[in-house]
Amino acid sequence: MEGRELQAPVKASRMVMVTRVESFSAAHQLHSNCLNAEENKRIYGKCNNPNGHGHNYKVEVTVRGEVNPLTGMVINITELKEHMQEAIIKPLDHKNLDKDVPYFTNVVSTSENVAIFIWDNLQKNLSPNLLYEVKVYETDKNIVVYRGE
Ligand SMILES: Nc1nc2c(c(=O)[nH]1)N=C([C@H](O)[C@H](O)COP(=O)(O)OP(=O)(O)OP(=O)(O)O)CN2
Numbered sequence: 001m002e003g004r005e006l007q008a009p010v011k012a013s014r015m016v017m018v019t020r021v022e023s024f025s026a027a028h029q030l031h032s033n034c035l036n037a038e039e040n041k042r043i044y045g046k047c048n049n050p051n052g053h054g055h056n057y058k059v060e061v062t063v064r065g066e067v068n069p070l071t072g073m074v075i076n077i078t079e080l081k082e083h084m085q086e087a088i089i090k091p092l093d094h095k096n097l098d099k100d101v102p103y104f105t106n107v108v109s110t111s112e113n114v115a116i117f118i119w120d121n122l123q124k125n126l127s128p129n130l131l132y133e134v135k136v137y138e139t140d141k142n143i144v145v146y147r148g149e
């Protein structure tokens, strides 16, 4: 085993969080099919404009797990990047969320629901219990966090 010694932590296992950031651009309108026009206007205000508006969203995805002592990784970030392309960029980038993404046909395209959409999509391809947090920045000032609860 000469030269192959693990650069051993004293503890048997180490839990570490790994975060990768991606961004996408999308248009949307805040509008609920369960509310009438007046209620939509009152609740969502300018964000209910029928012609919509856009955001440059930023998404931080955090996984949490044990560091594999052989690879030194919780997850290969290259692999996480590919999962984020499939779960976030492909379905959402340069889309009208309400018109192009079937999920939002009857789900209001708030950042809360965007975070849930991303979480559910990522879960399809990640190992169980690996995904820790999805953080969506709709703007620099409007940020939501979802941890799968
Ligand atoms: N709980 C939520 N509230 C709101 C959401 C949301 O997703 N969840 N989204 C919006 C709108 O989409 C809207 O686009 C936010 O825009 P705005 O308030 O203009 O954004 P800023 O706060 O960054 O802009 P400032 O005008 O500089 O304050 C509304 N509510």
Ligand SMILES: [Zn+2]
Pocket: 028, 047, 053, 054, 055
């Ligand atoms: Zn908006």
